[in-house]
Amino acid sequence: MTETQQNLRIRVRGLEKSFGDRHVLRGIDFDSPAGTSTVVLGASGSGKSTLLRSLNALEVPERGSVAIGEVEIDFAGLPAGRAGRKKTGELRAQSGMVFQAHNLFPHRTVVENVVEGPVVAQRRPREEAVADARALLEQVGLGDRGDTYPFELSGGQQQRVGIARALALKPKVVLFDEPTSALDPELVGEVLAVITDLASQGWTTVIVTHEIRFARQVADQVLFLDDGVIVERGTSDEVIGDPQQDRTRRFLSRIL
Ligand code: ADP
Numbered sequence: 001m002t003e004t005q006q007n008l009r010i011r012v013r014g015l016e017k018s019f020g021d022r023h024v025l026r027g028i029d030f031d032s033p034a035g036t037s038t039v040v041l042g043a044s045g046s047g048k049s050t051l052l053r054s055l056n057a058l059e060v061p062e063r064g065s066v067a068i069g070e071v072e073i074d075f076a077g078l079p080a081g082r083a084g085r086k087k088t089g090e091l092r093a094q095s096g097m098v099f100q101a102h103n104l105f106p107h108r109t110v111v112e113n114v115v116e117g118p119v120v121a122q123r124r125p126r127e128e129a130v131a132d133a134r135a136l137l138e139q140v141g142l143g144d145r146g147d148t149y150p151f152e153l154s155g156g157q158q159q160r161v162g163i164a165r166a167l168a169l170k171p172k173v174v175l176f177d178e179p180t181s182a183l184d185p186e187l188v189g190e191v192l193a194v195i196t197d198l199a200s201q202g203w204t205t206v207i208v209t210h211e212i213r214f215a216r217q218v219a220d221q222v223l224f225l226d227d228g229v230i231v232e233r234g235t236s237d238e239v240i241g242d243p244q245q246d247r248t249r250r251f252l253s254r255i256l
């Protein structure tokens, strides 16, 4: 357990999101109990990123609700203008997001990259943010790299800085969108090890990944998304080990 961690649950009900006439999320419901890892599987275009981005209101669905801890948004009832932005901002602050690739500031050191959010966006005292950043870098196995520049790091190390940067904002849950998809195969393991570590420390996580062995090992719950609908859900042994739906079986046989 880390000092930043508050270990909260996620509750999603009836999420619907369209882009123009493309109905991308078609009624998503799930719960991620506090301290558990939910892995989202699904083919490209099935709506995984849209779902993850809806959890922190980077996308605003037309209908449905997301609750993370005490912060809940009913998207259909979201007020227009400033009041709505305040509400989406509150939800966004609940989660840290780790993307495929992190655009680290190339001309700033690793520590400066990690403290940017806390100091600029959260107006935290720099000294305190730097101390936290060094502790987080230690946690992701980069304790000795704080004063180097991104170009001196491998892709896997940069991605671990990205994780430290997400955690530096003191989120309540962490969302990962294909965190290893942009990495050379030999660098994938070190990033997955950090995520596994966070999950075992009791962070609530939602992870989109195609790394099936990792998914099977880390997931308390697996959701299989097909064309904006969760068509299969269960433990990793159920969904990955013994899938019941043809669509899940076909997907798994393609990527295994
Ligand atoms: P996944 O992450 O599973 O590959 P996405 O959530 O990225 O799927 O995309 C789901 C569908 O929504 C795709 O058809 C994609 O083209 C479409 N889509 C995603 N974002 C946008 C957007 N900003 N504008 C229009 N269409 C989008």
Ligand code: MG
Binding pocket: 048, 049, 050
């Ligand atoms: Mg995606």
